[in-house]
């Protein structure tokens with residue numbers, strides 16, 4: 001397409017005109033079942049009527065009520081609502097526009113609150129594409145290559161992946177040891193402002209951080225006065241079957257970063273923390289023209305209303321179980337799928353050569369193409385090797401739509417079985 005930068009990676013060439021629930025319609029009238037949710041964003045489905053009405057109503061009153069110039073009612077309402085939803089103690093919020101802005105802002109907050117300069121991230125992380133966020137991103141070299149020099153002060157600790165050498169318990173021990181070693185060998189605790197982690201790695205392959213690993217990290221943070229930042233940009237807002245993924249392991253982060261699902265697609269992101277930590281962020285040292293936009297706040301409040309309605313989270317849990325059970329059945333027949341994992345509707349199917357265990361990104365690409373071309377089902381990959389299919393349908397997906405997707409995936413895996421013995 002002319003006049004558009006080729007830097008955008010394109011999953012498909014589809015030109016879409018409208019979306020409703022789990023479906024998008026193209027200019028030629030074809031309908032596609034959208035299991036990408038626009039990269040885990042449209043959790044209430046495309047154009048949920050409650051969200052559309054809230055946006056329309058707000059747009060007629062105020063499109064841009066700049067936060068430095070005046071306050072608008074949506075800000076306080078969204079802050080109070082998020083305080084009800086987020087883990088105990090997180091009661092104060094800053095609003096931005098994207099995930100990268102929010103992760104980067106969270107690190108700025110941690111630096112100011114601790115007076116320390118370094119940050120620790122984990123192998124397989126994705127925190128965004130601005131320079132600091134890129135420096136904190138280790139899931140693929142393509143995100144960083146050609147952009148050096150990146151900001152310094154970022155150190156990478158190991159993450160216990162679901163598939164790897166030894167048992168998962170051994171990998172957790174090794175990774176906790178690696179983190180402690182990092183604090184002895186590269187960034188001293190007195191220099192380390194924060195440890196930032198996605199409770200379920202997103203771009204890194206839909207890898208849930210095991211509970212014991214999270215507890216170990218928290219213990220290290222508490223011992224050394226290091227702040228723990230949970231990046232829930234992708235795994236937050238109901239994606240894992242609870243409002244936030246950290247709830248499932250009982251971890252209370254010092255700083256919580258939210259975006260994507262927060263407003264059903266309207267660009268708004270948030271950094272939440274305790275009022276004590278937020279009070280250490282000097283007034284004027286951070287900000288932004290558009291953060292806290294009134295339409296964004298209205299869209300987020302409407303999204304939260306939809307998610308709090310009876311049955312919403314129950315559907316996420318039930319559809320997740322249906323999805324994992326269906327994928328596990330396909331895996332029995334096709335051992336190229338070596339692992340099915342992930343909470344709620346943040347589900348991964350990992351592909352490896354059953355003979356030698358090497359990652360099979362080519363097979364994943366073939367399965368995705370088959371689903372798209374033969375069954376009008378849109379899916380994306382993830383992981384350093386591109387060998388994971390990530391399932392991130394809208395959280396309102398029905399049992400019948402899930403069955404349709406599973407049938408398509410089963411057929412695609414069978415049809416691309418050219419390399420299986």
Ligand SMILES: Cc1ncc(COP(=O)(O)O)c(C=O)c1O
Nearest residue numbers: 098099100126127128202233234
């Ligand atoms: C965990 C996580 N953090 C941060 C980001 C960056 O968000 P954005 O693309 O809105 O800048 C992403 C995007 O995929 C993400 O998955």
